[in-house]
Amino acid sequence: MSVKVLRVINRDRCIGCYSCMYACTRQLRGLGGTSKSAMRVRAYSGVEGTFSIRVCARCEEPDCAEACPTGALKTAPGGGVLLNREKCIHCGACVKTCAITALQWDEEEKIPIPCIHCGQCVRYCPNGVLALTDRQGPKEGDGHAK
Amino acid sequence: MQSKVMFADLTTGTFRIEEDPRLFRDFLGGTAAATELLTRHGRPDIDPLAPEAPLIFAIGPFSALFPAATKTIALFRSPLTGELGESHAGGRLASALRDAGIDALVVTGASKRPVYLKIDGLQADIRSARTFWGQSAPATERILREAAETRGRKLSIVRIGPAGERLSPLACATVDGSRHFGRLGLGAVMGSKKLKAIAVSGKGAVPIGDAKAYRNVYDRLYERVVRSGEMRKYHELGTPANVLALNAIGGLPTRNFSQGTFENAPLISGEAFLRDVNVQHTACAHCPCGCIQIAELREKFAPAHYSTVRVSYDYEPIFAVGTQLSLSGPDEILKVIASIEKQGWDSMSMGNTLAWATEAFLSGVIGESETNGLCLCFGDTKAYLEALRRIASGEGEFFRDLEMGTAFCSEKYGGADFAMQYGRVEPAGYLTGENAVMSWITGVRHSHLDDFGYSIDQKLLLQEIPLEEQVRMQVEDARWRMVLNSLVICLFARGVYDNDIIVEALGTLGLEWPLDRLKRLGEETLRAKYRWKAACGFSLDNTAIPEKMFRVKTSTGLIDRDRMARRLELYCKDL
Numbered sequence: 217m218s219v220k221v222l223r224v225i226n227r228d229r230c231i232g233c234y235s236c237m238y239a240c241t242r243q244l245r246g247l248g249g250t251s252k253s254a255m256r257v258r259a260y261s262g263v264e265g266t267f268s269i270r271v272c273a274r275c276e277e278p279d280c281a282e283a284c285p286t287g288a289l290k291t292a293p294g295g296g297v298l299l300n301r302e303k304c305i306h307c308g309a310c311v312k313t314c315a316i317t318a319l320q321w322d323e324e325e326k327i328p329i330p331c332i333h334c335g336q337c338v339r340y341c342p343n344g345v346l347a348l349t350d351r352q353g354p355k356e357g358d359g360h361a362k
Numbered sequence: 363m364q365s366k367v368m369f370a371d372l373t374t375g376t377f378r379i380e381e382d383p384r385l386f387r388d389f390l391g392g393t394a395a396a397t398e399l400l401t402r403h404g405r406p407d408i409d410p411l412a413p414e415a416p417l418i419f420a421i422g423p424f425s426a427l428f429p430a431a432t433k434t435i436a437l438f439r440s441p442l443t444g445e446l447g448e449s450h451a452g453g454r455l456a457s458a459l460r461d462a463g464i465d466a467l468v469v470t471g472a473s474k475r476p477v478y479l480k481i482d483g484l485q486a487d488i489r490s491a492r493t494f495w496g497q498s499a500p501a502t503e504r505i506l507r508e509a510a511e512t513r514g515r516k517l518s519i520v521r522i523g524p525a526g527e528r529l530s531p532l533a534c535a536t537v538d539g540s541r542h543f544g545r546l547g548l549g550a551v552m553g554s555k556k557l558k559a560i561a562v563s564g565k566g567a568v569p570i571g572d573a574k575a576y577r578n579v580y581d582r583l584y585e586r587v588v589r590s591g592e593m594r595k596y597h598e599l600g601t602p603a604n605v606l607a608l609n610a611i612g613g614l615p616t617r618n619f620s621q622g623t624f625e626n627a628p629l630i631s632g633e634a635f636l637r638d639v640n641v642q643h644t645a646c647a648h649c650p651c652g653c654i655q656i657a658e659l660r661e662k663f664a665p666a667h668y669s670t671v672r673v674s675y676d677y678e679p680i681f682a683v684g685t686q687l688s689l690s691g692p693d694e695i696l697k698v699i700a701s702i703e704k705q706g707w708d709s710m711s712m713g714n715t716l717a718w719a720t721e722a723f724l725s726g727v728i729g730e731s732e733t734n735g736l737c738l739c740f741g742d743t744k745a746y747l748e749a750l751r752r753i754a755s756g757e758g759e760f761f762r763d764l765e766m767g768t769a770f771c772s773e774k775y776g777g778a779d780f781a782m783q784y785g786r787v788e789p790a791g792y793l794t795g796e797n798a799v800m801s802w803i804t805g806v807r808h809s810h811l812d813d814f815g816y817s818i819d820q821k822l823l824l825q826e827i828p829l830e831e832q833v834r835m836q837v838e839d840a841r842w843r844m845v846l847n848s849l850v851i852c853l854f855a856r857g858v859y860d861n862d863i864i865v866e867a868l869g870t871l872g873l874e875w876p877l878d879r880l881k882r883l884g885e886e887t888l889r890a891k892y893r894w895k896a897a898c899g900f901s902l903d904n905t906a907i908p909e910k911m912f913r914v915k916t917s918t919g920l921i922d923r924d925r926m927a928r929r930l931e932l933y934c935k936d937l
Contacts, residue, residue: 231642233646233647233648234516234648235429235584238648242577245567246576246577247567247568247573248567248568249426249567250516251461251564256516259454264539264644265539324566324567342650
C-alpha cells in the first residue's frame with residue numbers, strides 16, 4: 217500500500233503568504249486564522265524572506281506517540297499519529313519531543329494537532345512548495361527540517 | 363463579528379478591552395471604524411505629538427479571512443500636515459491582530475522612558491525599550507523577533523527607527539520585513555510616545571457563520587488572485603512595472619518634476635531590477651499573490667570582502683530616489699533606499715525633499731554655506747548618501763531641517779514654487795495630468811491612493827471624457843475606496859473584489875451589508891474625514907499647487923489653472 221506523506225519539496229520558493237496554514241485551519245476546521253493548523257511556516261529574524269516550513273514527517277515509529285504517557289497519541293496506519301482526545305492530559309510531552317517541531321499545539325484546547333496528510337495545504341500553495349508524495353524509496357526533496 | 367477595541371494608555375501603563383459590537387455593526391471595520399474612533403477620541407485642538415493624541419489601528423471583517431485582505435489601517439493626527447493622518451500597511455499585522463482577537467487598538471499617552479508594547483491575545487504589557495532605543499528600524503525587528511519571550515510565535519512587529527525617535531514628520535513605522543505605515547509621520551507620533559515598537563501575536567481562531575459558503579467564496583477569490591491573471595502585474599514585476607509604463611506616456615516625474623521622461627528609465631525599470639538584483643518575492647500574511655520584491659545589494663568593502671543586504675523595492679521608492687534624484691542604476695537606488703530604511707523615513711517624502719534641496723542648490727536658493735560645502739547635484743549618489751548621513755547625525759541646521767519635509771524647508775529657505783508638496787505632503791510618482799493633481803489636493807490623505815486620478819489621466823490618452831464625468835468618477839472612486847479600506851483588502855486586489863463577491867463574502871460571515879448600505883458607508887466615511895480635517899483647519903477652498911507644475915508638460919498636456927479651479931468646484935459640489 218502506498219502511503220501519502222506531506223513533504224516540503226521547494227522550500228526556497230516559499231513567499232511566506234501562509235496560505236497553507238490558513239487552508240489547514242479553514243478546510244479541516246471551518247475556522248479562520250492559522251492557529252489550528254497542523255503545520256507551520258515561520259519567518260526567520262534578520263534575513264528578509266527566509267522561511268522555515270515544518271510539516272509532519274509521518275514517522276512509522278513516531279517519537280511523539282512514544283512520549284505520550286497516556287496512549288492518547290497512537291501510531292496511525294502507515295505512520296503518523298492519531299489523537300484520542302479523551303485520553304489526552306494536556307501535558308505537551310508529544311510536542312516537546314518532536315525534534316523538527318512539526319507537531320503543532322492547539323493553544324486554546326491544549327492538545328496536539330496531528331497532521332492527517334490530506335494535502336489541503338498543498339492545494340493552496342501558490343508556488344508548489346509542498347507536495348503530497350508516495351512513501352516509496354528514499355525521501356525526496358530538501359527535507360522537512362530545514 | 364468584530365467587537366473588541368483595546369485601549370492602551372502609555373502614561374499610566376494601563377490597558378482595557380472594550381466590547382463594542384455596535385462600532386463594527388454600524389461602521390463595518392477598517393477605515394470607517396477607525397474614523398469613528400478618531401471622531402470620538404481624536405483631538406484636533408492639540409499638538410499631533412502631544413501625549414493625549416491617539417494612535418488608532420483597525421482591521422476589518424475580511425482581515426485574515428480572505429486572500430489579499432492584508433492591510434491594517436492607522437489613523438492619527440499628522441505631524442506633517444497638522445490634519446488627518448492616515449496610513450495603511452501590509453505585512454503580518456492584520457493577521458496577528460486577528461489572531462489576538464483585537465479589532466482595533468487605540469494607543470494614547472506617552473511613556474517617560476522608551477518602551478515597546480507587547481500584545482499577546484487580549485493581554486498587553488509595556489516593556490522597556492531602553493536597551494534598543496536608537497537602533498535602526500531593521501535592527502529593532504531582529505532584536506524583538508529573537509527575544510526569547512516571543513520566539514516561535516507568528517509575531518508581527520511595528521517599529522520606528524531613529525527618525526521617529528527624533529520626531530521627524532517624515533518618519534514612518536515599518537511593519538515586519540519591509541512594509542510601512544509610510545506616510546504622514548506615524549513614526550513621529552510613536553516617537554512622541556516613546557513607543558519604539560508594537561509586537562503583536564495571538565493564538566485565536568475565528569468562528570465562521572457559514573463555513574461551507576465561506577470556503578466556496580474563498581476558493582473563487584483564491585482562483586482570481588492566483589490564476590486569473592488579474593493580479594499578474596503585481597505577481598510578476600510588481601509595482602516597478604510602472605517605471606517603463608509611465609515613462610512611455612511622459613508621466614514619470616524626473617529631477618524634481620522637471621519632466622515626465624527619464625533618459626535612463628530602462629536601466630532602473632522593473633525589468634532591470636528583476637534581471638539584475640531581484641532575488642525573491644515575498645508576501646504579506648494571507649496574500650498568495652506575493653508582490654513584495656526583494657533585491658540583494660552586494661558591496662565590496664575591502665579587498666576580497668563583500669557585504670550583502672536584502673532591500674525591498676517598489677515603484678514609489680524607485681521614483682522618489684531614482685528618477686527624482688536622477689540615479690541611474692539599481693545598486694545606486696538600493697543604497698539610498700537601505701539608508702532611508704535604517705533611519706525609518708518615508709522614502710517618498712525624503713526623496714522628494716532631497717529633490718527640492720537639489721533644485722534649490724542648483725538654482726542658488728541655497729548655497730554651500732547651508733550645505734556646509736556639500737554639492738547637491740542630480741545623479742550624485744555619494745552626495746545623497748552623505749546628505750542622509752548628515753541628516754541622521756544632525757550635522758548642520760540645514761540637514762536637520764531636511765527631515766522636516768519639503769513644505770517646511772521651502773518656507774524657511776525659499777524655493778516654494780518648485781517645492782513639490784500638496785497640503786504639505788510630498789507627491790507620489792505620477793506626472794500624468796490634472797486628475798492626479800486633483801487626488802493630491804483633494805484626497806483626504808493627499809495621496810495617489812485616495813482615488814484613481816492617475817488612472818483617469820491615463821484613460822484620457824485613449825478616450826475623451828467630459829470634465830464633469832472625470833470629477834464624478836473621482837469622487838465615486840474615493841467613496842468606494844472607503845468601503846474597500848473598511849473591509850480591509852489590499853487595493854491591488856480591488857479588481858478581484860467586485861461588488862457581488864464582497865456582498866456575498868460578507869454574508870458568509872453573517873454580516874448583512876447590501877451594496878447600497880456599503881455605498882452609503884463610503885459616502886458617510888468620506889464626509890466624516892473631511893469634517894475631521896476641517897476641525898484641524900483644512901479647507902478645500904485653500905488648496906495650492908506648486909507653481910512649477912503649471913510649466914511642466916504632463917502625459918495629458920499642461921495643467922490649466924482655470925480648469926483646475928473648475929474641477930475643484932465640481933468636486934466640492936459632488937461631495
